[in-house]
């Protein structure tokens with residue numbers, strides 16, 4: 001079974017993937033698979049542009065967890081979306097040395113449910129499992145991913161409401 005572990009930067013995907021690997025789960029990091037598909041750099045956003053369609057089409061399915069913010073574009077059997085309060089996400093990203101602009105851009109993407117919307121465009125809601133990480137340890141998130149894998153979790157989405165964050169930023 002291929003589980004996608006996705007979410008905007010800072011939601012904790014890498015940390016959780018490391019724990020899962022320590023627990024013996026096969027983990028593929030999307031960053032390790034994109035090199036042949038790089039089209040260039042977006043200098044304004046300091047990001048790498050890849051041919052997402054071709055990358056997803058040629059992705060070799062794995063029995064394990066695929067970690068990265070594009071995982072929901074793959075034909076995963078189940079998709080776990082990590083969520084985080086955008087204000088907390090801002091702090092996490094600033095602590096990692098993100099510029100205020102880049103941190104704000106990612107927090108806004110989280111507030112607007114961007115990963116969830118893309119996931120729902122690509123998958124049946126019955127295979128989508130949202131999990132809020134704001135006040136949760138990464139060990140607990142890893143436990144949840146294993147529950148999803150074992151079929152011991154219920155699909156869910158639409159449980160995070162970050163409208164207050166958006167309202168506070170309205171002019």
Ligand SMILES: Nc1ncnc2c1ncn2[C@@H]1O[C@H](COP(=O)(O)OP(=O)(O)OP(=O)(O)O)[C@@H](O)[C@H]1O
Nearest residue numbers: 008009010011012013014015016092133136137138
């Ligand atoms: N559950 C959590 N509680 C508190 N802090 C966390 C949690 N998960 C991750 N962090 C912290 O948030 C930061 C980002 O974590 P991480 O690198 O795992 O996120 P990511 O989603 O993989 O980001 P990226 O997509 O940029 O790789 C790290 O400093 C990490 O220690």
